[in-house]
Amino acid sequence: MNIFEARDLDVYKRLLKVLGEYSDKFPGTGVGRMFDHALESGKKILPKDKLAVDILYFILKNNSVASAVHKILNLRFSNLPIEFRPLVKNGRRKEVAHWARETLVSDKIKDLIDWKGTGKAGYWADVDGNKVKLHDLSQEEK
Numbered sequence: 001m002n003i004f005e006a007r008d009l010d011v012y013k014r015l016l017k018v019l020g021e022y023s024d025k026f027p028g029t030g031v032g033r034m035f036d037h038a039l040e041s042g043k044k045i046l047p048k049d050k051l052a053v054d055i056l057y058f059i060l061k062n063n064s065v066a067s068a069v070h071k072i073l074n075l076r077f078s079n080l081p082i083e084f085r086p087l088v089k090n091g092r093r094k095e096v097a098h099w100a101r102e103t104l105v106s107d108k109i110k111d112l113i114d115w116k117g118t119g120k121a122g123y124w125a126d127v128d129g130n131k132v133k134l135h136d137l138s139q140e141e142k
Contacts, residue, residue: 011053012043014060015113018072021065031069034115041117048121051134052099052112055084059109075109086124089135097132100125 016038023032038045047053058080059071077086078096086097098107101114101122114120126132 011056018065018068022069037115044119045114047112072109077107087135088132097124100129105129
């Protein structure tokens with residue numbers, strides 16, 4: 001098992017724990033349905049992209065249950081810390097990328113997860129849904 005698979009499994013376990021605890025404490029919010037979808041579909045609901053998994057790991061690792069669910073449902077990529085922000089170079093400027101799956105193009109964290117369990121891989125895209133390559137901040141000159 002490589003490190004990425006271990007991180008993937010850890011994120012899935014944390015996601016189940018957070019959604020389960022939240023749906024127990026706050027029933028009737030719709031999070032219970034998300035928990036059921038996550039259980040039924042298994043680990044395939046998680047994105048295959050390393051940065052997308054790292055973003056989910058960042059949100060799930062140190063936050064309280066309520067805070068993690070709030071961030072999953074409401075946080076946008078532009079609100080992430082710079083090291084987790086998916087940036088695309090557009091000429092001389094950098095823009096925040098979107099996540100696309102089938103016809104959905106979004107900039108919310110919750111859309112990184114394939115709640116329907118379709119198995120369709122998502123990808124980083126521009127606002128029009130065209131596939132893009134992310135800008136690597138570690139390669140940037142100082």
